[in-house]
Amino acid sequence: DAGVIQSPRHEVTEMGQEVTLRCKPISGHNSLFWYRQTMMRGLELLIYFNNNVPIDDSGMPEDRFSAKMPNASFSTLKIQPSEPRDSAVYFCASSLSAGGRTDTQYFGPGTRLTVL
């Protein structure tokens, strides 16, 4: 099992540029989560998809952030335009939920984003 795959692992960009982070969940999982980790705020849930549909995006900081899940095996998190305060590690996680039963979330290696 390849686990959750994220790309790129590191991204350095300049303020104002568009940034796209990518995630491939574990095959067969139907829930996908995007988290942001910073020293100041810890781990924050940004958005959560179930069966490719966004269920809760209340954690998305502002309109500059958007996420999509066009199919069960791929999701993107886009920041446009990026700002220095967006610098963080962005984690993607996936899990299998069936019949309302909660299951463990498995995390990807993260993308370390630096916005200069």
Add this chain to the structure above:
Amino acid sequence: AQSVSQHNHHVILSEAASLELGCNYSYGGTVNLFWYVQYPGQHLQLLLKYFSGDPLVKGIKGFEAEFIKSKFSFNLRKPSVQWSDTAEYFCAVIRGNAGNMLTFGGGTRLMVKP
């Protein structure tokens, strides 16, 4: 709103010392509870989880946690830590009616001195 509290932000121990990291949550209904570990520069890995049944849960690497419903707590323990346990530990909770949404505590950084 639900919150998860980890009161110890930094813990320093010597090898072979016993460890207990506190975790409290504020939701009174059904919960699912998790401890994740993040080794330096790595992603979060599941240590153990509690969904139901025996409130004493055993996880990987000799860790265990006890769910005490009356205290809203899910403390993590290990009888004898090793230098390789140096990491950040996160408690996380899913409310019974919150789908799959994890709420994380602020984390506890553990440093084990050799």
